[in-house]
Amino acid sequence: MKILVTGASGMLGQDMVSALPDDEVVGVDITGDSIPLDITDLGAVRTFIARSKPDVVLHLAAFTNVDACQTEPETAWRVNAGGTWNIAAACQETDAAMLYISTDFVFDGRAAQPYDEFERANPLSVYGRTKYAGEELVRQMVRKHYIARTAWLYGPLGKSFPATILRVAREGKPLRVIGDQEGSPTYTVDLAEAVARIIRQPLYGVYHVTNSGSCSWHEFARAILLDSGLNDANLSRINSEEWPSPTKRPAYSVLEHRALRLANLPPMRPWRDALQDFLVRYAEIQK
Ligand SMILES: NC(=O)c1ccc[n+]([C@@H]2O[C@H](COP(=O)([O-])OP(=O)(O)OC[C@H]3O[C@@H](n4cnc5c(N)ncnc54)[C@H](OP(=O)(O)O)[C@@H]3O)[C@@H](O)[C@H]2O)c1
Secondary structure, eight states: OEEEEETTTSHHHHHHHHTOTTSEEEEEESSTTSEEOOTTOHHHHHHHHHHHOOSEEEEOOOOOOHHHHHHOHHHHIIIIIIIHHHHHHHHHHHTOEEEEEEEGGGSOSOOSSOBOTTSOOOOOSHHHHHHHHHHHHHHHHOSSEEEEEEOSEEOTTSOOHHHHHHHHHHTTOOEEEEOSOEEOOEEHHHHHHHHHHHTTSOOOEEEEOOOBSOEEHHHHHHHHHHHTTOOOTTEEEEOGGGSOOSOOOOSBOOBOOHHHHHTTOOOOOBHHHHHHHHHHHHHHHHO
């Protein structure tokens, strides 16, 4: 298949391109080594997609700094909603399928059990609202669309939570980490493989794609330290109110994987197993 990946220089984008070794892949981004394409430029997006004629567009590019979205809402709307609108229009015009990466931040976090794909969204933040607007535009405009919601992403090739925890721990500094938010840490390499499987079937719709199981940020940090052979003596648990942030985050955003099961696709492995693979890979990169 010919596959166009937006956000190809990002944390997920680099692993996404690597997960498609047998396809003809074109990676675009506003930054990095990818072919330059600004998704907010409708003319450029239409021309590029009309010329490259992909079978599928994997739309990963976004304004992903959640706190910056809160303080720069116009940029968040322009990139996350407007940019997605442009990609959707070009996909519909060329009859390309489109997969849009969305987020657990579309939910308000008030549930007591994992959110399935058919649950009502109620985003709390600008980031969540703009990503959800992107979902709605994709749903309305692109006949052959997939929406893949993921959460708590970390990967070897980006600024990630585990990388920060390891750096601060090695500097011997105190680590204060939130213990009252629960979610599913998700390894970009696993997510990229899941996406590569989803697009082989014409089962269009919404998928939740996270590693299995859940934990708090504090439990995630503890696992990172222990699985790296580091001491957790400097790690302490705090509540969300103790961490200064302009963004209201869902307290509970565990996602149920109903669509993967219905589509007979394999479940993603437990987050702790994925973390161990990450730590090996990350250590190799750091050498
Ligand atoms: N990280 C998470 O925990 C998480 C959780 C759920 C869902 N997601 C979603 O997963 C996707 C990938 O996330 P990620 O963490 O890999 O993000 P990332 O590393 O920030 O990658 C996003 C890429 O999009 C690029 N971009 C920004 N504005 C653009 C524009 N106008 N035109 C073209 N490219 C543009 C970014 O460039 P710059 O770096 O120059 O801005 C960056 O290279 C996003 O759609 C995100 O919303 C992420």
